Amino acid sequence: MKAEIIAVGTELLLGQIVNTNAQALSLKLAELGIDVYFQTVVGDNAARLKQAIEIGRSRADLLVFTGGLGPTQDDLTKDVLADYLGRKLIMHEPSMEAIRHLFSSRGMDMVESNRRQAHMLEDSFPLENTTGLAVGNALEQDGTLYVLLPGPPREMIPMLEGPAQDWLRSMLGEERPLYSRLLKFAGIGESNLEAKLLDLIEGQNDPTLAPYAKEGEVSIRVSTKASTVQEAEERIQKAVDLISERVGEHLYAQKDIPIEEEIVHLLRASRRRLASAESCSGGLFAELVTNVPGSSGEFVGGVVTYTNAMKHQLLGIPMSQLEGDGAPGAISESTAVLMAENVRSICDADFGVSLTGVAGPAESEGKPVGLVYFAIAERDKETVVYKVQMSGGRSMIRLRAVKAALYRLWQALRA
Structure with missing residues (x-):
């Protein structure tokens, strides 16, 4: 109909x-x-x-x-x-x-x-x-x-x-209902996801695959019409298995939740806690995590150290690291590492996540708009740091950087 x-x-x-x-x-x-x-x-x-x-x-x-x-x-x-x-x-x-x-x-x-x-x-x-x-x-x-x-x-x-x-x-009358499952992906753009699944999308008949995108996340709805729930689930699962074989490293949920909600669930299940230190993102990472109901048990706290003085006073980062001739500067891999490690230690958390970069509108420290470093410090493991170059306006750069950090944190939690 x-x-x-x-x-x-x-x-x-x-x-x-x-x-x-x-x-x-x-x-x-x-x-x-x-x-x-x-x-x-x-x-x-x-x-x-x-x-x-x-x-x-x-x-x-x-x-x-x-x-x-x-x-x-x-x-x-x-x-x-x-x-x-x-x-x-x-x-x-x-x-x-x-x-x-x-x-x-x-x-x-x-x-x-x-x-x-x-x-x-x-x-x-x-x-x-x-x-x-x-x-x-x-x-x-x-x-x-x-x-x-x-x-x-x-x-x-x-x-x-x-x-x-x-x-x-x-x-x-005999009209069959529609059954569907929403697959949520992170760490991959819509065009890249489509390229990896193009033959499945172009050759679809039943179930059908419909991609959707919003900033930092991509979704695919797998749908079928069937007479029973069992019949529908069997068809959908076959399609999901094929998709997972190709892009399973980006598939964080099979229901409509943001990645930060899945991260809170993983933290809760493993009885681990998280802290954050932010500069260019201005607290957006902490905001998204604390938007998840009940996240207070998993998120210890965070700091927004926007200036070098606050990075020094609150996180104990040496001024020689941040300023002066030959200093790496606030926007650097080494500063991102220190921010993540120090906030994890100060908060006695299992994970510390940091973000520092240039959200715009102008360059900073001679570094271009959109350059962001973020690091993940995990207890008893070597800290991992990432360098990304984001495009878009100020708000978009902040959101994309935070979503990228959340994706890498999700990967660390699953390791």
């Missing part, structure tokens, strides 16, 4: 709110085995909404609407669809009673326009709204399914997860 999502609301077109409903709907429809081929956003205009319905019917079996079910005159979805399908609008009495009760319990007079929220298309299935007032609708006509949901996510999501999902399941 092919679906189109039609989001109704001029505020979406103006950028006043973000259409988060589309993501929730796409995920749920995929789970039901329904393919979303198109997403449309249309303003509060009857003629343009009617045109969107006409186009949607020509290319989809299911149209899912969000928005336009409220009490005001610009809430047009039910009116336009009723007119388009040649159906009357009738009152859904349970919803009308809930509206009356709400106003009565608050000691307020009900504005007549609120009756619009209890309207539904005749001969349609009402979708109860447990968190708001506007009743949803579901119906079938001439081989096309229509589902009307409210716009506010706090109302849309419960309706989708409850009665709308149940109604769709009842209409699907």
